Amino acid sequence: MNCIYHIQNPVSFICIATHKCELDRKMCVECQKEHGVDQQQTLPLKKFEEIVKNNFKEFQLDDTSELTKERMKCKSMLSQTESSIKNVLDEISKLFKQTFDRIEQESKSFTNLINDNPNLASISNIELNELVEILQGNILNKFTNQKKLYLDRLERSRFWWEQEVKDFGERLTTVMNEFIQYFSVKPVSLDADHKLVLEKNLLIQELKELKNQMICQEMELDILKFGDTNITLNVKSFSTNLSSTFQMQLKDSVSDLYIKAVQHGIHKGSPQDCCLLVPSKNIKYALTEWNRKLYEIFIPNDYTNKIIKVEFSQSR
Numbered sequence: 001m002n003c004i005y006h007i008q009n010p011v012s013f014i015c016i017a018t019h020k021c022e023l024d025r026k027m028c029v030e031c032q033k034e035h036g037v038d039q040q041q042t043l044p045l046k047k048f049e050e051i052v053k054n055n056f057k058e059f060q061l062d063d064t065s066e067l068t069k070e071r072m073k074c075k076s077m078l079s080q081t082e083s084s085i086k087n088v089l090d091e092i093s094k095l096f097k098q099t100f101d102r103i104e105q106e107s108k109s110f111t112n113l114i115n116d117n118p119n120l121a122s123i124s125n126i127e128l129n130e131l132v133e134i135l136q137g138n139i140l141n142k143f144t145n146q147k148k149l150y151l152d153r154l155e156r157s158r159f160w161w162e163q164e165v166k167d168f169g170e171r172l173t174t175v176m177n178e179f180i181q182y183f184s185v186k187p188v189s190l191d192a193d194h195k196l197v198l199e200k201n202l203l204i205q206e207l208k209e210l211k212n213q214m215i216c217q218e219m220e221l222d223i224l225k226f227g228d229t230n231i232t233l234n235v236k237s238f239s240t241n242l243s244s245t246f247q248m249q250l251k252d253s254v255s256d257l258y259i260k261a262v263q264h265g266i267h268k269g270s271p272q273d274c275c276l277l278v279p280s281k282n283i284k285y286a287l288t289e290w291n292r293k294l295y296e297i298f299i300p301n302d303y304t305n306k307i308i309k310v311e312f313s314q315s316r
């Protein structure tokens with residue numbers, strides 16, 4: 001390609017100066033002399049190409065192995081889910097089938113005694129004895145009751161199952177919506193991320209100091225994030241003394257932090273003895289009692305015990 005200003009010369013340089021280039025960055029030898037930028041900012045075409053290529057190489061833009069690996073992980077997670085659901089369905093369908101078959105077979109074993117032997121005078125003694133026993137005893141009554149029980153159990157199981165599936169589906173939908181929201185938020189820039197981490201550390205420091213003021217030294221559970229761990233949470237009501245256990249998944253968050261779980265007897269008699277400090281937006285539950293559902297709680301990073309004891313103070 002030739003220079004549009006010096007039509008006899010080929011374009012042989014690229015201007016890489018950080019300015020609005022009046023030559024559209026394409027220059028011939030003469031343009032280069034006239035352009036008035038530092039020589040180092042005008043690269044020979046070949047050199048320019050080489051630098052760009054090296055740069056791309058350095059950032060491994062061609063290398064898709066990491067993406068492929070992550071893609072496989074997601075795929076395998078989904079197929080594992082599929083197969084574990086399928087296993088459960090297979091098991092349960094086997095169980096139902098066995099139960100129905102059993103009822104049917106027993107039922108048949110009675111009727112077959114007659115159906116297979118149209119002439120009762122010629123049947124075997126054993127079979128005849130069975131028939132007589134059936135007539136004398138409550139065998140058929142017992143069988144009918146047994147069958148009723150089985151059918152009743154089947155119906156209860158079905159009801160129970162349907163309920164569980166419904167709940168499960170709702171939970172999955174919630175999770176899916178959270179995923180959608182999660183991915184629709186643009187990742188923050190590294191700088192912003194860094195700033196958040198700093199802020200978090202500051203907050204953690206403040207909270208640690210607060211802890212020391214309030215609860216002496218040995219309070220081991222406190223603050224900080226935990227990230228998607230399942231814990232068992234024992235919750236005790238201050239006012240009623242009732243307690244309950246929740247399975248909870250802890251959520252990680254950069255700036256939203258903590259619950260403060262306070263141990264028994266640390267501040268004897270003080271209202272803080274069983275207080276729970278919760279940034280209320282983090283813990284979505286009715287503030288007055290624990291027995292509405294708890295959803296999210298933030299727990300210390302270094303907290304390794306899977307059971308945590310929490311009490312709500314009267315004022316909350």
Ligand SMILES: [Zn+2]
Pocket residue numbers: 015016017019020021022023025035037
């Ligand atoms: Zn230029």
Ligand SMILES: [Zn+2]
Pocket residue numbers: 003004005006009027028029030031032
């Ligand atoms: Zn030129």
